[in-house]
Amino acid sequence: MTRLGALVLGVLLGASACERTPGEGPVVRVGSKKFTESVILGEMVTQVAKATGAQATHRRELGGTTVLWEALRRGELDVYPEYTGTLRQELFAGRALKDDAALREALEQEGLRMSASLGFNDTYALGMKESEAERLGIRRISDLKQHPELRVGFSNEFMERGDGWPALRDAYGLPQTEVRGLDHDLAYRGLESGALQLTDLYSTDAEIAAYGLRVLEDDRRHFPAYDAVLLYRADLETRAPLALRAVRKLEGSLTEARMVKLNARARLERVPEAQVASDFLKASLGLTTEVRTQGTVSRVWQRTREHLFLVGVSLLAAIALAIPLGVLAARRPRLGQVVLGLSSIIQTVPSLALLVVMIPLLGIGSKPAIAALFLYSLLPIVRNTAAGLGGIPWEVRESAEALGLPPRARLWRIELPMAAPSILAGIQTAAVINVGTATLGALVGAGGYGQPILTGIRLDDVGLILEGAVPSAVLALLVSALFEAVARAVVPRGLRLRE
Amino acid sequence: MFTLEGVSKRFGDLQALHPLTLTLPTGTTTVLIGPSGCGKSTLLRLLNGLARPDTGRVLFNGHPLPEAPDALLAVRQRVGYALQGGGLFPHLTGTQNVTLMARHLRWPEARIRERQGLLMDLTRFPAEALERYPGQLSGGQRQRVALMRALMLDPDVLLLDEPLGALDPLVRHDLQSDLRAIFERLGKTVVLVTHDLAEAAWLGHDIVLMREGRVVQQGTLDDLEARPADAFVTRFIQAQRPLPVGRAG
Numbered sequence: 001m002t003r004l005g006a007l008v009l010g011v012l013l014g015a016s017a018c019e020r021t022p023g024e025g026p027v028v029r030v031g032s033k034k035f036t037e038s039v040i041l042g043e044m045v046t047q048v049a050k051a052t053g054a055q056a057t058h059r060r061e062l063g064g065t066t067v068l069w070e071a072l073r074r075g076e077l078d079v080y081p082e083y084t085g086t087l088r089q090e091l092f093a094g095r096a097l098k099d100d101a102a103l104r105e106a107l108e109q110e111g112l113r114m115s116a117s118l119g120f121n122d123t124y125a126l127g128m129k130e131s132e133a134e135r136l137g138i139r140r141i142s143d144l145k146q147h148p149e150l151r152v153g154f155s156n157e158f159m160e161r162g163d164g165w166p167a168l169r170d171a172y173g174l175p176q177t178e179v180r181g182l183d184h185d186l187a188y189r190g191l192e193s194g195a196l197q198l199t200d201l202y203s204t205d206a207e208i209a210a211y212g213l214r215v216l217e218d219d220r221r222h223f224p225a226y227d228a229v230l231l232y233r234a235d236l237e238t239r240a241p242l243a244l245r246a247v248r249k250l251e252g253s254l255t256e257a258r259m260v261k262l263n264a265r266a267r268l269e270r271v272p273e274a275q276v277a278s279d280f281l282k283a284s285l286g287l288t289t290e291v292r293t294q295g296t297v298s299r300v301w302q303r304t305r306e307h308l309f310l311v312g313v314s315l316l317a318a319i320a321l322a323i324p325l326g327v328l329a330a331r332r333p334r335l336g337q338v339v340l341g342l343s344s345i346i347q348t349v350p351s352l353a354l355l356v357v358m359i360p361l362l363g364i365g366s367k368p369a370i371a372a373l374f375l376y377s378l379l380p381i382v383r384n385t386a387a388g389l390g391g392i393p394w395e396v397r398e399s400a401e402a403l404g405l406p407p408r409a410r411l412w413r414i415e416l417p418m419a420a421p422s423i424l425a426g427i428q429t430a431a432v433i434n435v436g437t438a439t440l441g442a443l444v445g446a447g448g449y450g451q452p453i454l455t456g457i458r459l460d461d462v463g464l465i466l467e468g469a470v471p472s473a474v475l476a477l478l479v480s481a482l483f484e485a486v487a488r489a490v491v492p493r494g495l496r497l498r499e
Numbered sequence: 500m501f502t503l504e505g506v507s508k509r510f511g512d513l514q515a516l517h518p519l520t521l522t523l524p525t526g527t528t529t530v531l532i533g534p535s536g537c538g539k540s541t542l543l544r545l546l547n548g549l550a551r552p553d554t555g556r557v558l559f560n561g562h563p564l565p566e567a568p569d570a571l572l573a574v575r576q577r578v579g580y581a582l583q584g585g586g587l588f589p590h591l592t593g594t595q596n597v598t599l600m601a602r603h604l605r606w607p608e609a610r611i612r613e614r615q616g617l618l619m620d621l622t623r624f625p626a627e628a629l630e631r632y633p634g635q636l637s638g639g640q641r642q643r644v645a646l647m648r649a650l651m652l653d654p655d656v657l658l659l660d661e662p663l664g665a666l667d668p669l670v671r672h673d674l675q676s677d678l679r680a681i682f683e684r685l686g687k688t689v690v691l692v693t694h695d696l697a698e699a700a701w702l703g704h705d706i707v708l709m710r711e712g713r714v715v716q717q718g719t720l721d722d723l724e725a726r727p728a729d730a731f732v733t734r735f736i737q738a739q740r741p742l743p744v745g746r747a748g
Binding site for chain 1: 547549568582648
């Protein structure tokens, strides 16, 4: 089985290594956050850089500001679209940076630079359905004070960030207590269905018009400016001056209205972001760029390869560590308690948190995802190994000892074969959980089936969600079946008689 | 063959064996007998080092059982051991169970085959059942496999813990006859644990009657009957009468 695993791994590694074709121009790695506007901007930067001959790659839809920020600082990304408000309120929270000049200075200390504004301000706003707002007579944020019973749902990021809900509540003295945190893209559907009455918006959201939403007036000017800028590493100026100069032509090229339209094209008309970006570049900068579209089959195949890579590597590593740990746990019960306790604690860490914790250590891409999946896979294998060994009847154990077999031979010839069904069941559990959890890898740029799911949620496109979810479910079933087959081949026949 | 000097053993609050001194003679069958929990199985397991005495020492061929794990393993290879139910490895076939240790010691194939053939004759084990797994064997067959496994390396001593414990009466009767024949043919030192006095008398020369972690009396059944050490000996013998078979020396 291990040999088969190594073979699969080798094929996967080989396949992913082939993708990196050496070229001439400087490498420019672009990142974007997991909302449409950021993806479109990231796509624009990538295409412009490519047009100058740079080898530009785009890691789309990374899961949150911290992920991109850390990746940029570590040098795994060169440039990504950011907002001045986010920098000031979140990344440099507590530094009280008064103006953009102070911000630039703080960035410089990190080896980073910031472009001028791209031309629009995408700030937070609160929105309600027009009809609902009309019925309740709410126009301004301060009107909300008269409606403590409102059902409110905010994006998770807005719930937690310094300038988000807590600050807004204090600034306006808002009484709402029934406030839920949820994914930004789900909030619109909540409003539509009536499950929510109030949510946070971005001022360039395509949905404002599409869902008939009223943007509440920020009458106390609570929300700061969120001017869109490009954040890039200082060394890009020497490494890829041509590409950077071209990219900075995007400064001042977009207005809020323009951005709402671009967002609407991508989100509501389902035009691929690459195409939206390309059309914009042609219309406003007169730049012709190449948009390569990938067929469904080759896209799914690529996702499958990425997904198998994540699952395969993490599972093999987990097996290699967890079986010896399980043996140790069975031999030394007190140490075993510690081992099992630790792996149980790992299991309770939310996947997303674990992924984000990994980023400062391992950067973005498949590495942090594999590390997290590896950690999650340990518990079922350790526990089943220990349980399998512990379940061997005492008379069998004693017979092996009385025969004069040395401990190592007892382990290999008697104990591990007898524990094989339990160990395999543990590996099977780990593998199936792994296939599901690996979909979160897309949040840190590891690709896999999570990528279409993320895009699908973002675009409210059930077809795309299924493009990730269905293969993921099928893969889980296949993996499960594979281990059934492995069990038939590996578990000694004498043990299967009893079943 | 074995000498126990001031040996005692305690499991938690339970004093399994009080300090006792005992000699088990070479070339004969000694039966350890007594009611459940009298310490007879513990005593047996002290002989091959599966249990370690708290006090005193166990001598094997005049030498104390070694402390070093490797040396102890070497001793165990000269002491065959089989217990109730056989303790067979369920994932290995009959043959694999029997030859496991010989293969581990890298005996030549021909020698393994020869030895196994001899043991099959000795235990009257059917050749066609050799490739079966323990789960496919009858209780009596399992016990015969366990016996072959214990005898595979041609040990000096055979330790048997209630070898016929879980068998139905007819199978048990057959195996008792076979065991006696085997013991006579091999002439090995055998130490056997049972709680059945008839079986003890049928199989053993020397009987060690135990009670609550102490040896009450050691001798032949005639000794025990004619010159009981205390009232318990008489009660124990009477409790098991009438004996289904004639007494053997």
